[in-house]
Structure formats: structure tokens, C-alpha cells
Amino acid sequence: MPLSDHEQRLLEQMERALHAEDPKFASALQGADLRALFRRRALLAVIGFALGIGMLVAGLVISQIALSVGGFVVMLGCAWLAYASWRRIPAPGEIVPVARRKARAVTGKSGRPGGRQKQPTMRRFEERWQRRRDEGNM
Known part of the structure; x- marks a missing residue:
């Protein structure tokens, strides 16, 4: 409201x-702007992913297996970091309490699986039903 x-x-x-x-x-x-922090982290991970591709290709061109494997590992790590950072970006206008901000920064956990807590199906149905009943009475 x-x-x-x-x-x-x-x-x-x-x-x-x-x-x-x-x-x-x-x-x-x-505190810090969490949206900017996680977006910056995701962008750096994408840049690292591109460098990993470069390492992989360079290793294949000069026949250095170790460089190719290293490039692949860098790509995997950066892809995981980009995905994890992107999932943790708070929604626009979401207020993150200071205590939860610190917990996120230290533990890397948002306290909610997938960034959004899912309500049980029956509770959602009940809420929708209640809203329809309330709208019908007005």
C-alpha cells in the first residue's frame, strides 16, 4: 500500500x-545498493566466461590441453557465479532489512529458496477465493 x-x-x-x-x-x-552489486557481479562473471572461452580456444589452437581445461573450468565457475548473482538480485522496490543484508553478504543466502518463497497451493487458492469474495461484496 x-x-x-x-x-x-x-x-x-x-x-x-x-x-x-x-x-x-x-x-x-x-547500506549498499544490492541490485547494483549483484548486477556488477553478474557482468564480471560474463566477462570471465568470455575469457574462459578465449582460453579454451587458445589451448586448442596451440595444442595445450592444460590451457583448454583451465579455460573450461573458468567458464563453468563464471557461469555458476553469473547465475547465482542474477538469482539474488532483489526485486525493484524490495526493502531488504539491514540484518538480512548483512546475512546475505556474509553467508550468501537470501533466506528464501530461489529468491522468492512459494506459498502452499491451498493457501494461494484460499487467498484468491477471499479476494474474489471481498471484491464481490464491494
Whole structure:
């Protein structure tokens, strides 16, 4: 549910006051932009994947098996890193609590399988049914 204009102004006023009183604490609460961090990590993994392909091809051209195998290993590692980073990108507008941010950065786990927790099927059906009933009564 979006905030009203009055609530939005109050929130902005409180943020400005916090920044004025203790800018170090306010910047610690803001934290890093997780979307940018994971996108950057995925991009670097794609670049590493391309370098792995180059190593693989170079090893085949100059008949160096070790270089080809090394290139293949680099490709696999970078593909895994790109996939893992891409899955962990939070949705736009998702607020990640500070404690969960630190847990993600340290353990690499989002606390949810696949980035999104799936509800049991019956619960989803019940919620849909309830919404239809509520919309019909209005």
C-alpha cells in the first residue's frame, strides 16, 4: 500500500533530520545498493566466461590441453557465479532489512529458496477465493 502525500512528507522530514543529526549512522542504515552489486557481479562473471572461452580456444589452437581445461573450468565457475548473482538480485522496490543484508553478504543466502518463497497451493487458492469474495461484496 503506497504512502499518502502527508506520510511521504513526514518520512522525508524524518530522514533529513536523521542525516543532519548523525550522518554516519544514516549512511550505515542505507547500506549498499544490492541490485547494483549483484548486477556488477553478474557482468564480471560474463566477462570471465568470455575469457574462459578465449582460453579454451587458445589451448586448442596451440595444442595445450592444460590451457583448454583451465579455460573450461573458468567458464563453468563464471557461469555458476553469473547465475547465482542474477538469482539474488532483489526485486525493484524490495526493502531488504539491514540484518538480512548483512546475512546475505556474509553467508550468501537470501533466506528464501530461489529468491522468492512459494506459498502452499491451498493457501494461494484460499487467498484468491477471499479476494474474489471481498471484491464481490464491494
